[in-house]
Amino acid sequence: METATVHLLEIKATMLTKPSLYTSIPIAVEKHDLPGKAFSEAFTKDIGISKGLENFALGEMLVLSQALGNIFLGETFSAFICVHNDSNQIAKDIVIKTDLQTSSQRLTLLSATINEPVPKLDPSESIEQVIQHEVKELGMHLLVCAVSYTSPKGEKMFFRKLFKFNVIKPLDVKTKFYPEENEMYLEAQVQNITKVPLTMESVKFEPSLHYTSEDLNDLTSPFHVGKSFLLNPNDTYQYLYRIRTKYSSTMQERVKSPSSAVGKLDIVWRSAMGEKGRLQTSQLQKAPFTVPELNLKITKLPDAICVEKKFEMTCTLQNTSERKFDCQLLMTKSKDGGIVWCGTSGKRLGILTPGTSIGLQLQFLPLATGLQTIGGIKILDSITSKTYSFDDIAKIFVYASLQSPFPT
Structure with a gap:
């Protein structure tokens, strides 16, 4: 046995953690109820209850x-x-x-x-x-x-x-890259997924060897990344960084094939009682950036326009490939339908040789208010019969009154 x-x-x-505030469950009764004032008197005599605030759950004592x-x-x-x-x-x-x-x-x-x-x-x-x-x-x-x-x-x-x-997990971090020809932008969304407020001390981007970064967050805002601020439960704050490729110190030229590992985010916060926490993301990987054969750049566009008032957008169509194009302009309806184009679709733009560009002046009519997307532009190459679509190329604010909402 x-x-x-x-x-x-x-x-x-x-x-070993910081103490938390003592909480209680107050019980309120009517005067004509059987317990009468018994519960109120018991709460008044409780040493953990805040005097004068017996009906609130928060006390004056700390609990380990x-x-x-x-x-x-x-x-x-x-x-x-x-x-x-x-x-x-x-x-x-x-x-x-x-x-x-x-x-x-x-x-x-x-x-x-x-x-x-x-x-x-x-x-x-x-x-x-x-x-x-x-x-x-x-x-x-x-x-x-x-x-x-x-x-x-x-x-x-x-x-x-x-x-x-x-x-x-205290924080949910989502990142997105916006690649450009010579640089790219990183958007980071940091969300508090706990049930308590967190004090964010810093959110910094640490670039890898081949890159440099620039903090584009508002320096005058009280929520600036260099200052502490409170992030309530389920709240999200966005950060923006400009990332550029470094130049070689020996050849004085841009690194042709830098690593796809761009860098990582370093986040420091403190919880309700001052406990410090730190998170570092893994190396953020950028998607390979391919230069399009045809590049459409906007040179002039108003910030806001009145609804049902025609406006003009000036842009440049550039041939970045090593072959020529016989371009034809096609205009189609945008995805949301808030803006329609004015003009004749199928206009021939002519031959576009490598490295050259042509200016375009396009007219649109806004039909709905709010932030509207400009898109639906297509370029047809008559040589190869290939169509190049340009959707969501810009956004414009459409207001209802004849007076602009923006100060002059």
């Missing part, structure tokens, strides 16, 4: 965490490990080992104070140590605390205890 092993020592683990809970990715996991001798005998040669097991690896966490066996532990005494680790993986984590010691009878004893905590 097997008997359970009774150990002399006991181990406990508690996450009693167990391992959730932690945000990028924060530092700190735990207090305590091995206590709750028997009346002396334990000898105590060795404490703490491992952190994730879904992909197992890490040994070393204490800053205890690295060697403790010769003995008297009754009612404790061994205490603090471990820290910056969490870099999502999902459930397992803290494995193992203790080995020698009993008064000289027996080698061993036991371990497991503590679970979950690492959750």
Whole structure:
């Protein structure tokens, strides 16, 4: 018949976190109800309730965490490990080992104070140590605390205890590249997906070796990336960066085939009680930029126009290929239908040799108010019978009144 092993020592683990404000559940009753004022008097006598604010859930006291809970990715996991001798005998040669097991690896966490066996532990005494680790993986984590010691009878004893905590994602980061001929733009959307406000300290873009970056965020805005600001739950803030390819220091020319790894975002925030967190994205990869054979550039376009008032757009059609085009202008309806073109479709533009360009003056009529998209322009090459479409080439604001909403 097997008997359970009774150990002399006991181990406990508690996450070291900032305290949270004490909350209560107030119960309000009418005067004619049976409890009468009993609940109100009980709340008034509660030392954790804010005086004069008995019907509010928020109290004046701070509460320490009693167990391992959730932690945000990028924060530092700190735990207090305590091995206590709750028997009346002396334990000898105590060795404490703490491992952190994730879904992909197992890490040994070393204490800053205890690295060697403790010769003995008297009754009612404790061994205490603090471990820290910056969490870099999502999902459930397992803290494995193992203790080995020698009993008064000289027996080698061993036991371990497991503590679970979950690492959750605090921020959702979405990125999008807008490539141009000699540069590109990076748009980053950072969303707070937690249930508590986060104080954003910095959101910086760190370019890779072949690139330089320029922060295009508003320097005068209180939400500037260099200043701290509050990001409420489910709120999203956008950042914009201009990225250029570096020039070679020896050849003084542009690097012809730079790496597709452009750089990474470095985000630093603090949670409600000041806990600091940091996230770094993986290397952002740009899509290969191919120069179109025909390039349409806008040279003149009004910012806003009154509805049902015809306006003109001036643009340039450039041949960037090594062959000639016999161009024909085709005008079709845009996708949203808010703007229609005025003129004759099928107009022949003539021969466009390599490296040359031709100016176009196109007229449109806005039929709907709001931010409208200009598109539906097609160029037909009569030599190859290939059609080049230009959709969503520009946006214009269409207002209803005869007076422009923009100051002159």
